[in-house]
Amino acid sequence: MVFPSQDPLDRADFNAVEYINTLFPTEQSLANIDEVVNKIRLKIRRLDDNIRTVVRGQTNVGQDGRQALEEAQKAIQQLFGKIKDIKDKAEKSEQMVKEITRDIKQLDHAKRHLTTSITTLNHLHMLAGGVDSLEAMTRRRQYGEVANLLQGVVNVLEHFNKYMGIPQIRQLSERVKAAQNELGQQILADFEEAFPSQGTKRPGGPSNVLRDACLVANVLDPRIKQEIIKKFIKQHLSEYLVLFQENQDVAWLDKIDRRYAWIKRQLVDYEEKYGRMFPQEWYMTERIAVEFCHVTRTELAKIMRTRAKEIEVKLLLFAIQRTTNFEGLLAKRFSGCTLADGTVQKKPELPPPSTNPFLDDEPGTETDETMMEKSDIDRPKKPKVPDNPFHGIISKCFEPHLYVYIESQDKNLSELIDRFVADFKAQGPPKPNVDEGGAVLPSCADLFVYYKKCMVQCSQLSTGEPMIALTTIFQKYLREYAWKILSGNLPKTTSSSGGLTITSLLKEKEGSEVAKFTLEELCLICSILSTAEYCLATTQQLEEKLKEKVDASLMERINLTGEMDTFSIVISNSIQLLVQDLDAACDPALTAMSKMQWQNVEHVGDQSPYVTSVILHIKQNVPIIRDNLASTRKYFTQFCIKFANSFIPKFINHLFKCKPISMVGAEQLLLDTHSLKMVLLDLPSIGSQVVRKAPASYTKIVVKGMTRAEMILKVVMAPHEPPVVFVDNYIKLLADCSTDTFQKILDMKGLKRSEQSSMLELFRQRLPAPPSGMENPGSISLTAPTPEQESSRIRKLEKLIKKRL
Numbered sequence: 001m002v003f004p005s006q007d008p009l010d011r012a013d014f015n016a017v018e019y020i021n022t023l024f025p026t027e028q029s030l031a032n033i034d035e036v037v038n039k040i041r042l043k044i045r046r047l048d049d050n051i052r053t054v055v056r057g058q059t060n061v062g063q064d065g066r067q068a069l070e071e072a073q074k075a076i077q078q079l080f081g082k083i084k085d086i087k088d089k090a091e092k093s094e095q096m097v098k099e100i101t102r103d104i105k106q107l108d109h110a111k112r113h114l115t116t117s118i119t120t121l122n123h124l125h126m127l128a129g130g131v132d133s134l135e136a137m138t139r140r141r142q143y144g145e146v147a148n149l150l151q152g153v154v155n156v157l158e159h160f161n162k163y164m165g166i167p168q169i170r171q172l173s174e175r176v177k178a179a180q181n182e183l184g185q186q187i188l189a190d191f192e193e194a195f196p197s198q199g200t201k202r203p204g205g206p207s208n209v210l211r212d213a214c215l216v217a218n219v220l221d222p223r224i225k226q227e228i229i230k231k232f233i234k235q236h237l238s239e240y241l242v243l244f245q246e247n248q249d250v251a252w253l254d255k256i257d258r259r260y261a262w263i264k265r266q267l268v269d270y271e272e273k274y275g276r277m278f279p280q281e282w283y284m285t286e287r288i289a290v291e292f293c294h295v296t297r298t299e300l301a302k303i304m305r306t307r308a309k310e311i312e313v314k315l316l317l318f319a320i321q322r323t324t325n326f327e328g329l330l331a332k333r334f335s336g337c338t339l340a341d342g343t344v345q346k347k348p349e350l351p352p353p354s355t356n357p358f359l360d361d362e363p364g365t366e367t368d369e370t371m372m373e374k375s376d377i378d379r380p381k382k383p384k385v386p387d388n389p390f391h392g393i394i395s396k397c398f399e400p401h402l403y404v405y406i407e408s409q410d411k412n413l414s415e416l417i418d419r420f421v422a423d424f425k426a427q428g429p430p431k432p433n434v435d436e437g438g439a440v441l442p443s444c445a446d447l448f449v450y451y452k453k454c455m456v457q458c459s460q461l462s463t464g465e466p467m468i469a470l471t472t473i474f475q476k477y478l479r480e481y482a483w484k485i486l487s488g489n490l491p492k493t494t495s496s497s498g499g500l501t502i503t504s505l506l507k508e509k510e511g512s513e514v515a516k517f518t519l520e521e522l523c524l525i526c527s528i529l530s531t532a533e534y535c536l537a538t539t540q541q542l543e544e545k546l547k548e549k550v551d552a553s554l555m556e557r558i559n560l561t562g563e564m565d566t567f568s569i570v571i572s573n574s575i576q577l578l579v580q581d582l583d584a585a586c587d588p589a590l591t592a593m594s595k596m597q598w599q600n601v602e603h604v605g606d607q608s609p610y611v612t613s614v615i616l617h618i619k620q621n622v623p624i625i626r627d628n629l630a631s632t633r634k635y636f637t638q639f640c641i642k643f644a645n646s647f648i649p650k651f652i653n654h655l656f657k658c659k660p661i662s663m664v665g666a667e668q669l670l671l672d673t674h675s676l677k678m679v680l681l682d683l684p685s686i687g688s689q690v691v692r693k694a695p696a697s698y699t700k701i702v703v704k705g706m707t708r709a710e711m712i713l714k715v716v717m718a719p720h721e722p723p724v725v726f727v728d729n730y731i732k733l734l735a736d737c738s739t740d741t742f743q744k745i746l747d748m749k750g751l752k753r754s755e756q757s758s759m760l761e762l763f764r765q766r767l768p769a770p771p772s773g774m775e776n777p778g779s780i781s782l783t784a785p786t787p788e789q790e791s792s793r794i795r796k797l798e799k800l801i802k803k804r805l
Helices: 016-023 028-140 143-158 167-194 208-219 222-243 253-274 284-306 313-333 374-378 395-401 403-427 442-461 465-489 502-506 519-549 552-557 561-595 609-628 633-657 663-681 696-717 723-734 739-749 753-766 787-804
Strands: none
Touching (some): 167 208, 208 222, 222 253, 222 284, 253 284, 253 313, 284 313, 313 395, 313 403, 313 442, 395 442, 403 465, 442 465, 442 519, 465 519, 465 561, 519 561, 561 609, 561 633, 609 633, 633 663, 633 696, 663 696, 696 739, 723 753, 739 753
């Protein structure tokens, strides 16, 4: 369909039956069939008429088309002719424009050449006149006029670089170079005459001729300027080399202040007499100071090599302190722009006084602190010493002799450690004070305060290899402090043992008699633990501060990880001692539990005496330990976790020794186990007025371990008939496929060997199939029960206990 239509007869999916049903939807509508047929016939006649008209109209289309094509071809030919005429006229116009502009271009070129010629002639006139004037002024030493004229002549001469092939231009250029050379030699001679290297005394004031000569030197070859500066500074410092010769008394380190006082006077004298003679951009004052520093460093290095045996620590520190103070003074007075290969840099703004590292307190003037505060580590970092451009310009010569300082610190620290040991023996362990918590040993704070003082002092002396050597000394005495002061003063478990080790703790035989620590010994262990924890944290901060102070290339060589591990070992040993002590105190009660005749228990009563004994020991020790570890809660949590991991397996092992057990005896043990479980869950806050929720990690360990003990007793209480039900119940409750554990359960029930054999055989048959790759089916364990299952079992157990009570 070409044109859109709403007539259903024009639709592509026209259906005659549907169309007829649309016209006659009901039987009553058939009454109008004649009217509908007439309408359709009328429509057919109209369509026939339209078709006829269209067909007749198409008979003349071919003739009309040919006529229209001929007319179009004629119009195209006429248009093509017009376009050709326009193109010819355009070409004629372009040719006419070129002829008109050709003369204009020639005029433009002539004007440009004429302008260039006039400019060049003017420059040539200026150059010729300038060269004549320059030669005349040079002979008359009119340096003021020469300075301005010479710069102009040099600038004009640059315009003739492309004309150097012309003899006259080349001759003028050679005359300019000759005049420059003559000026340079003449100015050098004038300075030599005014400031002779040997002989006459310096004039009392500046010369205007020499001041203008310096302006000329700025335009001449830079070597002339450098020669003037070199000769002047050498002549200015000649007196210094005489006064402070190596054989003079004032040359030694104890009179180093006189060197710096001399140069200060000379700089003031220079500013008064010659400050205006040299251009400001020459930075002559700074150059004199820098050359003085280089000479002083060389002379000090030479005399210290000669008299190395006479160098003492106090003398060395005195000389370094005075030298670094002088370098700081230079940093505030000068920018250091003359230090970089003689090139002049833009003078930066001076930093505010508070950020100048040389305005800090001198080493040794710090107030005695009780400890290195953490806030000191968190302060905004100060600029490192190398931010001072003059740092080390003199003091670098002291570095080869800093071994004297390092050896002195080694000796001082050795004496300090010995004093700590003697003081501890004389004063004894710290007195128990559970109200204030365990205190850090005072010697620890003293050690780190001294470390900080040494670190700051050494960083001001050098940020290179001496800092690495000092770090090695720090490491040595951190380890000595850990072993001599901390580990060496931990209480011994027995009088016969030479000391406490982890191996000896682990090898204690079950049930052996171990002396219980006194209140003072418990407080001492907690104090040593707190001190080790403080040392661990502060050593890490010390490492960070050392890395800030040392050169970036040496940072990787500073590593105090080994010393931090040493303090971690002390902490672990201390916690293990506390656990061992409480564990050993509970051993007699557990032994008493295993020796009771549980098959003779006739009724379930209150908790057994052994439970009361365990709770008593816990209530005696744990509050003391908690209060003394108030500042290190995480290590108290570790103590609780380690005690639970030690006590619960031991309790279960003693539980297996309770055999045979009657039903009533098992119920009593179940009640005791529940009581111990509640006490263990409350262990972190037992005896405390402030009740805190136990850590989740600790609670999980206690619930898992004691629930296993309760499940063991539930299995023991269960009837062993029928055997299949008993075995399945054991596998379900304990989730343990070990035949050894099952054997112990049977022993607790008091079964005969014949019954046990059949039970074991049935147990092996009822075991679930082991996963692929497992070698020993007897040693596998089932998947641990989910927390929901454990919670459900706990609720059932509590109901059972309440029912029994």
